[in-house]
Amino acid sequence: MSDQQAAGSAAFARLGSEVRSALSERGFSTPTEPQKRAIPPLADGNHGLVIAPTGTGKTETAMLPVLDSIAQAEPRFGISALYITPLRALNRDMRERLEWWGQTLDIDIDVRHGDTTDYQRQKQANNPPDVLVTTPETLQAMLTGSKLRIALEDVHHVVVDEVHELASAKRGAQLTIGLERLRELSGDFQRIGLSATVGDPREVGKFLTGNRGCEIIEVDVGSKVDFRVHEPEIREEDEKLAGELMTNPDIASHVRAIRDIVDEHDSTLVFVNTRQTAEALGSRFKELGANIEVHHGSLSKEARIDVEDRFKAGKIDALLCTSSMELGIDVGRIDHVVQYQSPREVARLLQRVGRAGHRMDEVSEGTIITSHSDDALESMAIARRAVEGEVEPAHIHHASLDTVANQIVGLVMDFGEIDARRAYEIVTQAYPFRNLSEGEFKDVVRELKGNRLVWLDEEQDRIEKSGKTWQYFYANLSMIPDEETFEVYDMASGTQVGTLDERFVLNFAEPGEVFIQRGEMWRIAEIDEEESRVNVSPIEDPGGEVPSWVGEEIPVPYEVAQEVGELRAVAGPQFERGAPREGVAKEFTNRYPTDLYTAESALEGIDRQAEAETPIPTRDRLVVEYAAGKIVVNACFGHKVNETLGRVLSSLVGQRTGSSVGMEIDPYRIELDVPANVDGREVTAVFEETNPEHVGPLIELSLKRSDTLKFTLAQVAAKFGSLNRWEGQGQFSMGRLLGALEDTPMYDEAVREVFHDDLEVEQAQRILRKIRAGDIEVVTTGGRTPVGSGGRSSGRELLAPENADASVIETVRERIRNDEMLLFCLHCQDWRRKTTVKKIDDQPKCIHCGSTRIAALNPWADEVLKAVRAEEKDDEQEKMTRRAYKSANLVQSHGKRAIIALAARGVGPQNAARIIAKLREDEDDFYRDILSKERQYARTQAFWD
Structure with a gap:
């Protein structure tokens, strides 16, 4: 034996x-x-x-x-x-x-x-x-x-x-x-x-x-898995297929490659990272008549069971699924797993591909279909790390205070009444709560008492049931937050399309964004938060990439992004020495489970950047590139670190320039929308001058203006019994909520949760220390680079500078004073003058006819002048003329104050009128309101452009 x-x-x-x-x-x-x-x-x-x-x-x-x-x-x-x-x-x-x-x-x-x-x-x-x-x-x-x-x-x-x-x-x-x-x-x-x-x-x-x-x-599963990272080469048949699917040849090649793999195997799971992608690919396979069904958590229980049973019985060739199929639901034997686009995490890849095979000593096989350079390099890094067993740790929620609140009520339900010290000891025997302090515990109990969920007898040190204990407990058996549902309506037909989760709407949905529902693409036209309604219009030509559901995006860990930086560091110097792309790619195929075409395609941007003699961002080199109104920090630090550094940058650059700063991040880039006169030196200065110990407080300050914190705080407050979900949570009430709860355990928990889920403060601090020590190089370059332009946005959050800072208000005032405006007399239509705001009189007049009916326009608004003067106007010219007269009416009534409001970015006559009409005691508040409108404009700028 x-x-x-x-x-x-x-x-x-x-x-x-x-x-x-x-x-x-x-x-x-x-x-x-x-x-x-x-x-x-x-x-x-x-x-x-x-x-x-x-x-x-x-x-x-x-x-x-x-x-x-x-x-x-x-x-x-x-x-x-x-x-x-x-x-x-x-x-x-x-x-x-x-x-x-x-x-x-x-x-x-x-x-x-x-x-x-x-x-x-x-x-x-x-x-x-x-x-x-x-x-x-x-x-x-x-x-x-x-x-x-x-x-x-x-x-x-x-x-x-x-x-x-x-x-x-x-x-x-x-x-x-x-x-x-x-x-x-x-x-x-x-x-x-x-x-x-x-x-x-x-x-x-x-x-x-x-x-x-x-x-x-x-x-050990590393030796029992076999991965292949593959970007499909576009064939002639893909050009034809692109026409059938109303998409581009790239996406058509992905659909064809997945279909070919499914055809080669008996039963295949095709994992995607979001429900949106599952819906999008599912609709395209449906058009091809492929025997492939969709499985994700938003489907009804009956629909999921039906799909699982038919797949297990061999009546379906493949399932397109999200994380719903990662867990061990028995759907029979699977002989291949496809991962569409990078799995983002090593653990996720192992779990997904691990579903294939499983006869004794059988190897589990999986193919990762990639779509662009970052995607391919990231997938190669993850595949190598998976084989080597370099898996991410579990991110345990330590000392979550809303969980403590929930379980204190549970203990009171268990015992009717309980000694507070005994309750504390039971809670802290659980590993995630071992370091919960007595002070934190007492604060939570007092909050529950204030919300009348328990009675507290401090003299006897007893926690007892109250009239609300039973109702609260059974309404909050789960720590999964209750979320409102937004109904989605087609504006044209007035019919309901479906529903969207509250988190999706608050964190992703903006006018102009595209998403998929019922296998069709829709563009968001309007969001009515009071009615919990999203109005949309269908997209007739759904060409381009599969849109991503940002709310569900899986964050790429720091370690994976660093390995992508290392891959760039290996390839870059070879290209700088003139090595051919095929030769460098061959080296990569020896080290990573990929083919020559995929490796060459993944290295294209790095090759082009080297050819342009532009610095290549690596694991220990940040490249700050800038063009008019846009700064891109190329940083191989992953989602959470880049989110942390991005918030620091947007806050401090915003304070330096007195302007709203738009922020967009992915695992390899931090993109900032800035005033046109700001260049990379501002960002470099922030990196070099910021005290690493100030990162946490700076982030918390920036969070106060973010939807993320307000949304999380509402959910935490609900678990404390402080918020009735049915009372409405529009922007105004959410802002008031933040102010009301700032000095409570609920606020502390909401900040802790955002830090835990979305940020990596300690790692960001280490990076700033390395920059100061010279271990990480920061270089700047003008214009956009191939690598810097190669990312895909991962969601946008705009952060206005802290409005309590008087220096910021002064900066805003100074910036607008130096902005140029075009003044145009609507009475004689002859006089025009381009000048800075500071040189304009308090009540401007036409030097030809003396009229005060002066329109204040953007300095490049020659088309508006042409429209006003035109005898026969088209619809667009009519619109321009009406706006010009509205502007002139404001200037006639309010003088230079109207011109200052109209000089702000994206503030038209309607918003300017609202800003001017508001009663204020403090002149600084006038500029704060201008900042607020600029922030709103920046948030939807991509759509209006």
């Missing part, structure tokens, strides 16, 4: 005779690698974290020792084991997979979640199953039921499936306290976690067990 066979026999030998007989009956003669290594320690009752790909028998790995323990134990009244999954769909899947074992071993297995009928719930309370499959949220509800609490006293085992998914979410943080509440009932129990590959398994083990020790059983 080989050592491997001996280890396998030893694993199954640890189980009792009933389970061994069931294994023989089921045909399991040899354990899988995870079973071989995990069953012995789990059979000994140790806590364990099993890390292995989906489909390698993880469920049986965890459950065989648990079922064996139940089979050999004395019969109990209550629930012996809980199997917790993050998705209801997994509940259904687990029930089906465990049912056979239950019947064979005479162990009762049942499922409980939000849709379980009242009859079934009552039955489970009166006659509890041995094993209950449930979700984290349903566990919350179960902990408060009087009969179920008795059933839960018998829990000896808890298995948490897809624990990596929960570790990085507030749902998971809530679950860790939930497990401590369960421990108060049942005493210690065995904890088993099932996880995809993570970069910090010991940290996830502590998350699972409350740092009580954990066996880590990790199966």
Whole structure:
């Protein structure tokens, strides 16, 4: 017998005779690698974290020792084991997979979640199953039921499936306290976690067990995966296909390449990064008549189950899916995985491609279809890192205060009343809350008392139920935020197209943006926040790239972006020495799993930049390029670091120039919209002069003006019971909310969450220190570069400079004083004068006829003069003439004050009239309002242009 066979026999030998007989009956003669290594320690009752790909028998790995323990134990009244999954769909899947074992071993297995009928719930309370499959949220509800609490006293085992998914979410943080509440009932129990590959398994083990020790059983997947990074070469057939699909040849080649892979295999999963992309590609495959269906979280439960069942039965060749299919939903055997565009993260690629194959020792195969240089280089870096096992860590939410608030109410529901110190001790036994201070805990309790969710007797140190406790708790079983839904209407027909999530609307949707719904492209015309309505118009010619849903975008980690910078650093000097692109590309194909065409295509921008003798941005070189009104900082730091540095830059450059600064980031660029007279030196100065220790406070200051913080604060306030969601959350009320909650635990939590989810302050500080030390070079270059122009926007947020800063107001005033305006007399239509604002009289008059009916126009508005003078006007000229007369009326009534307002960027006569009409005590507020209108204009500038 080989050592491997001996280890396998030893694993199954640890189980009792009933389970061994069931294994023989089921045909399991040899354990899988995870079973071989995990069953012995789990059979000994140790806590364990099993890390292995989906489909390698993880469920049986965890459950065989648990079922064996139940089979050999004395019969109990209550629930012996809980199997917790993050998705209801997994509940259904687990029930089906465990049912056979239950019947064979005479162990009762049942499922409980939000849709379980009242009859079934009552039955489970009166006659509890041995094993209950449930979700984290349903566990919350179960902990408060009087009969179920008795059933839960018998829990000896808890298995948490897809624990990596929960570790990085507030749902998971809530679950860790939930497990401590369960421990108060049942005493210690065995904890088993099932996880995809993570970069910090010991940290996830502590998350699972409350740092009580954990066996880590990790199966290396790097040697069992095979990736290919491929950018399709455009063929003649793609030109024809582009016409059929009403798209460009690039996209047509991607569709064709995916179709070819699907045709070559029996069952394929095609992963995309957003629902929008799934919808867009799905509509194009539908036009081709391909046997490919779409699967994502926004589909109804019935639609998803139907697609899953038909795919499993072999009636569908491929599923186009998002992260909905990353988790272990059983859809049968998959023999290939396509990832459309970069998977963004190593863990995501391993999890997705890991779904293919899974016979004993079979290699999982996957193809990444890329679409541009960054995409290809990023995919190559991720594929290499995946094979080497260089996986990102789980980003655990430590000390999230809204979770603490939620669970304090849960503890009061559990006990009716509880000693505050005991509540604090239970909460801080959970690993993510181990460092929660007593002061923070007390602040949260006092906030809950203020919102009347609990009573607090500070003399007796007791927390008790209030009249609102029950209502709040059952309305907030989940830490997944409740979001409003916006109805989408076709303006032309007046019919409803569908719905959009609130986060999508607030963070992405702007007039002019394009998105996909029902397989069709729509352009946003208008957003009515009060009515929760988005008016759209269809795009008849949906040419160009598949639009991206920015709200869902997966952030590229710092380490991946740095490797892309390293790839540029390898290629750049070779091109600078005159090496041919094919030769450099061949070197890349030796080191990375890609073909020559893809490598050459990925290196094209770097080659062209070297040829132009322009510095190439790398992992330790920032290249600041500038053209009129645009500065691009080429920085290979990933989404979160670039978001952090971008906010610092936009804030400080805004203060220096007294102007609103538009910011747009991707993993390799920070793009700033600035006044035309600002160049790269302003940015370089900020990098070199900013104290790294000031990054956090600067960011928090900039966040106060961001929709992101307001939106997050509203969600946090709801979890504290401070906000009734139905009271409306337009811009005005959201701003007031921010002011009202600034000195509360809710504000602290909202800032912490934004810092955790969207930013990397510490890494940004390290980068500024390296710049100061000379370890990272900052160079500037005029004009746009091939690499700098090669990115795709990842969302825009505009940040006005802090309006409390008097120097900023002075800068704005000075800038407008020096702006040029064209004055034109509408009475005689002969006199015109181009001059700076500061030289204009308080009440300008025509020097020819003496009229005060003077239009104040942009200095390049010659077309307006032509329109006013034209005897027969077309529609556009009529429009120009009306605007000129509105401008003149304002100047006639308000003199130079009107001219100052009209000189601001994007402020036409209508907005200028609003600014002038507003009553103010402080003259500085006049300029603040001008800034506000400029910010609004910058936000929608791309559309109006």
